[in-house]
Amino acid sequence: MTQSPISNNVRRIALSGFFFFTGICFASWASRIPDIKMQLGLNDAELGALLLFLPIGTFLGIPISGSITSIYGSNRILKIAAVVYPLSLILIGTISNTWQLACCLFIFGMAGNLYNVSVNTQAAVLSKLYEKSIISTFHGFWSLAGFVGGLVGGMFVAKQIQPLHQFMVVAFISICYLLIAHSYLLPSEKNKQPLLKMWNKPSPLILQFGFIALGNMICEGMMFDWSGIFFQKVVVVSDEFRTLGYISFMACMTIGRMFSDILINYWGARKQLMFSGLLVTIGLLVAVALPGILLSTMGFMLVGFGVSSVIPTIYGTVGRAAAPGQTSIALASVSSIGFFGFLIGPPIIGFLSHAIGLRWAFLSISLLGMATFIQSYLLRKHLN
Numbered sequence: 001m002t003q004s005p006i007s008n009n010v011r012r013i014a015l016s017g018f019f020f021f022t023g024i025c026f027a028s029w030a031s032r033i034p035d036i037k038m039q040l041g042l043n044d045a046e047l048g049a050l051l052l053f054l055p056i057g058t059f060l061g062i063p064i065s066g067s068i069t070s071i072y073g074s075n076r077i078l079k080i081a082a083v084v085y086p087l088s089l090i091l092i093g094t095i096s097n098t099w100q101l102a103c104c105l106f107i108f109g110m111a112g113n114l115y116n117v118s119v120n121t122q123a124a125v126l127s128k129l130y131e132k133s134i135i136s137t138f139h140g141f142w143s144l145a146g147f148v149g150g151l152v153g154g155m156f157v158a159k160q161i162q163p164l165h166q167f168m169v170v171a172f173i174s175i176c177y178l179l180i181a182h183s184y185l186l187p188s189e190k191n192k193q194p195l196l197k198m199w200n201k202p203s204p205l206i207l208q209f210g211f212i213a214l215g216n217m218i219c220e221g222m223m224f225d226w227s228g229i230f231f232q233k234v235v236v237v238s239d240e241f242r243t244l245g246y247i248s249f250m251a252c253m254t255i256g257r258m259f260s261d262i263l264i265n266y267w268g269a270r271k272q273l274m275f276s277g278l279l280v281t282i283g284l285l286v287a288v289a290l291p292g293i294l295l296s297t298m299g300f301m302l303v304g305f306g307v308s309s310v311i312p313t314i315y316g317t318v319g320r321a322a323a324p325g326q327t328s329i330a331l332a333s334v335s336s337i338g339f340f341g342f343l344i345g346p347p348i349i350g351f352l353s354h355a356i357g358l359r360w361a362f363l364s365i366s367l368l369g370m371a372t373f374i375q376s377y378l379l380r381k382h383l384n
Contacts, residue, residue, distance in 0.1 A: 016141045042098070055343050062339065074125065074327075084115075117331060136258075139308075147251075208375060213311060213341070216368075219368055226349050228246055229358065241293060255305075277369045286298060314334060
């Protein structure tokens with residue numbers, strides 16, 4: 001497959017937009033959770049139980065998404081996902097009781113994963129046409145969309161606009177973008193093998209990448225759900241500074257994803273993964289050992305930079321190594337292992353916090369940063 005450099009760059013810009021709009025859809029839902037909680041009269045426990053349906057749908061959708069993307073091609077499936085995902089967001093806005101919310105979140109999770117696998121397959125295939133890493137920048141646009149989506153959600157809340165109307169606006173703009181940009185997607189790499197033959201036992205290399213992703217996603221899940229509580233209970237800040245750790249983490253994760261391709265192209269994927277593991281370890285050690293507002297914030301910033309490039313680096317490497325038509329299956333295999341870490345990370349921190357204290361729980365996760373460093377070092381035969 002030969003494309004002119006200009007054509008490849010246009011495809012890259014267009015694909016960045018798809019990453020941005022999948023992030024906008026998710027952030028739009030997240031920004032209106034308090035409104036939906038109030039609308040249904042849920043307490044914290046009931047909301048927590050219902051929120052589980054989204055990651056369950058995501059996790060169960062991974063093998064389905066990988067299979068149909070491999071069979072029908074990422075081009076076609078991404079176009080379908082770019083319609084289904086925003087429409088499933090609208091569904092959430094129409095709910096009137098808890099069972100409807102549970103069903104809609106399950107569908108939203110599955111649709112989001114279909115979008116995730118197909119758009120990352122497009123990114124991995126496109127990266128093969130470049131002699132440099134480009135994957136991390138795509139994920140940077142997803143993270144950027146999280147900030148934009150939060151700001152947009154805040155604007156709609158301030159104007160007292162109902163979630164349904166916000167979701168309809170987001171869906172309309174997302175689908176309009178699809179109509180404009182769909183022709184710039186790469187032709188699909190299709191897999192002609194029977195379905196059962198596609199899902200062979202993952203190779204030792206895929207498993208090793210999966211375990212690196214697992215550790216990284218445990219850390220990400222911890223930072224998403226527990227950073228505010230850490231600042232509240234360990235750093236002991238006032239309520240207005242409680243989200244400072246989370247904001248600093250997210251900001252640096254976004255910035256890191258925008259620029260880590262430069263580092264990957266400079267010293268290679270293996271050294272980047274090793275560097276990421278060290279940053280996570282050092283960041284958590286600083287935050288835990290010296291729990292002041294300034295040093296803990298700086299520590300969380302290092303963690304954000306550390307986790308920012310791990311998943312994009314792994315996806316890019318796996319995508320380049322996969323055989324034609326097998327990219328979505330390889331990515332789905334790694335995603336399955338990694339996303340499991342995102343699911344179990346927050347509960348693990350909860351159990352550890354109850355047993356040994358939140359400070360020691362965060363310290364224990366720093367070991368996963370060292371595990372990333374060691375595992376990446378051992379990949380020297382497979383990575384540059």
